[in-house]
Amino acid sequence: MNLGLLVYSLDIVVFIGIFAIVALSLNLEYGFTGLGNFGKVAFFLAGAYTYAIVMERTGIPFYLALIIAMLVSAGIGFLVSLPALRLREDYLAIVTLAIGEVLRLVVKTEDSLAHGVWGINVPPAIHWSGMSVLEMRMVNIGLVYFCLILCFILVQLMTRSPYGRVLRAIREDEVAAEALGKNRVKYKAQIFMLGSALAGLGGGLYAQYMQYINPYMFMPMVTFTVWIMVIVGGPANNRGVLIGAVLVTLFERGARIIKDYLLLPIDPINLQYILFGVLVIFLLAYRPQGLLKERQLETKAIEGVQQWKNRSSE
């Protein structure tokens, strides 16, 4: 395999990791809790820009900058959640969609913040002199997948517990959950903040990997790509969402490679958006549960009940 192809493949691997983190965060919000957050890109942007601005103006180590990026995203998530969580599902989608655009326009027009449309240079997280491109990719894969594994363990623990059961109950019928003593506003705010923090982490990793960001990298399409990952993989199934992230990223990148070999009367990138739309319509019609179905909650107590059931049915 030639070096160029290897480096390009590793680039895809890094992207899969970054977007898998964002997709897991959306799965927490939408898949488990039923919060239709159509402003995912806002928190991705908040993380990326916070990381970039902090690294430009201070000399703190990269992991502190990543943590600050998560905190700022969570803070914005909290502010958005104050009015948004009192809204009905469809209005929540509209409000979050608007916030994504508003935040992008703020960083675009406020030059003093991050050089507006000129974009901002971001130093890579881990760097040494004489680092080859291949080494850079490998280091990024290590960093991104370390974060991804931590995020995956976190969301798995959260959702495979009585806490996750409450989240699903809120998704099914939040008034009934409230009538059963669950403080729905508290739960939804927690999930919104945590989901935003994880998206912010993804944004920070993205910024340091790209080494340059500008407002045009945070168009609403980012949100929809992440949504497609969740819908394809299977809402409320963390493993499925990882698969969704892999498939959608490969599909997106594949379209860009094919562009050079296919002679089409239209731009394949635009064709890709159309294909994405068709794919989602087909999935929602024929397999709305996604590739991997939501699994029943399993805690140790429930496993005990299952064993007891199996014994008594023999």
Added chain:
Amino acid sequence: MEESLLRVKEVGKHFGGLWAVNRASLDVARGSITALVGPNGSGKTTLFNVVFGLHKPDEGCVYFNGERIDHLAPHQVYAKGMVHAFQIPRLFYRLTVLDNMLLAARGHKGDGLLNSVVFRQGWQAQERELADKALELLNLLELDHLTLSPAGELSGGQRKLLEIGRALMADPLLLLLDEPAAGVNPLLGRKIFERIELFRQRGLSFFIIEHRLEILFDFADWVYVMDKGKIAIEGKPEKVAKDSTFYKVYLGD
């Protein structure tokens, strides 16, 4: 006089210009089955919603177990020991029957975010105990063969039973039941009330809205009749059944 478990004092609630509940006062004694009846639109469900905190009353107050509760949100009222079962069962249809039951438990340590991630040992034993308790209740309600099925697969009557079972899971002091026997066959309706009687004997109190008077009057200790937002008559079921205003309320003049 012994202090009553639930006291509704001069409560009023209006929607626009209509007083759905108009200065209604009533008491639910400890350990009783107290019934609330009346024609459609007389304000029974609105009164229930005020009692468990879904609506704030525009006037008057509600006391539960000696505390004023009319400013509390539903989940806070729940924490005090009052549970409400909806008229149309509001189950979590994609979750299993067991999950539905476990969700209703009060004070489950695993419900917290931090506990779900860090202190996982803290709630495992509790979860097991609750699962045992849920199985016992499901057994009593004859739903135990459906423990691990999604609640959406249950029939109408079974859904009613699960809605009540879920309410019992919380170990409440008082259960508010909105038409527990509506929409089920007469036999099952009577069976539901027999179960209610069983739990009353164990010390629970019930406050029930019901239109199936032929069943209700066999089990209720005290009946309030509501009309146009007001309490029109109250008394023992035998007495209310003989009252001429009672028929006037239901059938008109």
